[in-house]
Amino acid sequence: MPATLHDVSRLAGVSIKTVSNVINDYPYIRAETREKVLAAIAELDYTPNLSARSLRSGKSNVIGLLIPELRNAYFAELADSVMRAAAARGQSVLIQQFGNDRESELAVLRARRAGMVDGLLYSMLTLDERDRATIEELPLPTVLLGERLFNGPRDHVTMQNVEGAQAATEHLLRSGRRRLVALGAHPGEVIGSAGLRLTGYRQALAAARLPFEEDLVVSVGPWHRRDGSLAMRSFLERGVEFDGVVAFNDTLALGAMRALQDHGLGVPGDVAITGFDNIDETQFSMPALTTIDPGREEIAETAIELLLERIAGRVEDAPREIAVPFRLIARESAPLGERVAGV
């Protein structure tokens, strides 16, 4: 049976209010009183009951993080960053995964954790414009992390998808590649990561006055390594000529790289390839992967910051949208300055 404030106050010979004051660093307490209280706390090994505290105060200091799945390296690293940023501000993080389908994503949103969580960091995956109302009506302070629902109903911290993909594509073009596969498209999608990155790819081609060829666009559903690998394999069977790949994320790129090499193609000799996300692993792949660093740390910091402001009620104004700067990280899979002989 854990000790309560009452136990402490009884042992210290003061009132419960005084104990509460000590715990909450209320400044005007006689030093001697504080000593007594602290001694009693130590003796009883007292810890405040957090349920009671949050029932009374209306704050739990817990933030919910809604992501597709942790076994996806990007989200694991994002969660890691979010938890560090949260911990630095005295907040805990309750993670909820919703997988890859719309139904469970909606289910997780519906399952409200009133009183258990003060706010939500939500990385959208499958929801879109028709779910705008759902997002708008979430009963908790919420900051969005995905890329859908622009001019959205909520604060939104985004990475620069279009610009990043454009930079990756331009990087390949600059090194002399001309026939670039876009790997990871989601047909019909416009404002999701896939749609935006495809836009960046197209913009880079247009700026270079190169034609956009449907033939070079490869659709891939989930962006896992296996999917990248399989998609590239079947693309190779089609016999379409190409000398570069703009993969829409790192795991796709790593999977594709594997398929290329299995097929006897050298990277970057025959085919140069870029990824997107800068997950840890890209530094250590063979070859090391050129990628776009979307600023994960900064996204996490900013999102937590915005959310805590909303929770504190410090801002009442319209939703804010913050685009975090990206960086192109040139590594071996698509070195800079290289010029290809063939093709």
Add this chain to the structure above:
Amino acid sequence: MPATLHDVSRLAGVSIKTVSNVINDYPYIRAETREKVLAAIAELDYTPNLSARSLRSGKSNVIGLLIPELRNAYFAELADSVMRAAAARGQSVLIQQFGNDRESELAVLRARRAGMVDGLLYSMLTLDERDRATIEELPLPTVLLGERLFNGPRDHVTMQNVEGAQAATEHLLRSGRRRLVALGAHPGEVIGSAGLRLTGYRQALAAARLPFEEDLVVSVGPWHRRDGSLAMRSFLERGVEFDGVVAFNDTLALGAMRALQDHGLGVPGDVAITGFDNIDETQFSMPALTTIDPGREEIAETAIELLLERIAGRVEDAPREIAVPFRLIARESAPLGERVAGV
């Protein structure tokens, strides 16, 4: 202002207890009453306040998961499995990372979340025998996942470190390799993962009547890809002959593989290599990594099960220790049946 039980009861024209009964699926309620209550709940969009519920009931249905860090793929995948197992039983998971140093590990243990979490799943990293009392006195139901503190003070779900490492080593020996590097040792450690896996390695050598050579044991502190890569690089500089590597986890193996290939050595042609953990990525590395699958899913399921039993107070007996079965997964980096010409 969210609706409360009172609001619902008022609107439905029944008492608060009746509403509570409906919510908690108390069986003996007139259908008509239940209808009225459900209608009121829907109209007010009522959700139970979880802080209040857990203050009152003493249960939060939240489980704490203490792990070193989520950016480590093994722990991300473990967390994923734990969260799925927990979700299937109506539990949420609050993850706390403590990094790689003893001090923050102790700090996380000390920071008790009384009332916020019903129990702990704790994957020990740096603590050892001298911390036995600390573990023993944790004020919450706790199930251990790491490998230290055998015959420990708590329920413990372990992977078969010794047996797994022995199987990996035997696998290499069976394919004709004779000079096997043990990669990832922690000098002086006995009952941690590194110590146990080294024991497995030694046992396999002994069983094959091969000498144990200190020269072939490579120490690596944290088991990240980079560390594996660097350690292998400096080992290569020493010029010691070898034809196989038993890496103590997958990321070490992947890093080492990279260093080997950079050095012009073929895998598995010149050097065969095995990992440990069976992280997703091992299927897609180049070459695909032979590894030990420690049974992550089953570990998660079992650990949650034991923990919930403890929380429910269904068991009062001595701590249980459960070793989950492992599997060797032979892939390209160390194929079975292969016989090497050289060396």
Add this chain to the structure above:
DNA sequence: GTGAAAGCGCTAACAC
């Protein structure tokens, strides 16, 4: 500076 007391929203005796 410190104490008394109300009440956050819920569950569960207990009464009827």
Add this chain to the structure above:
DNA sequence: GTGTTAGCGCTTTCAC
């Protein structure tokens, strides 16, 4: 079957 009520442990208003 349903209602009344005490109280989980805390914060906070208001006295003094």
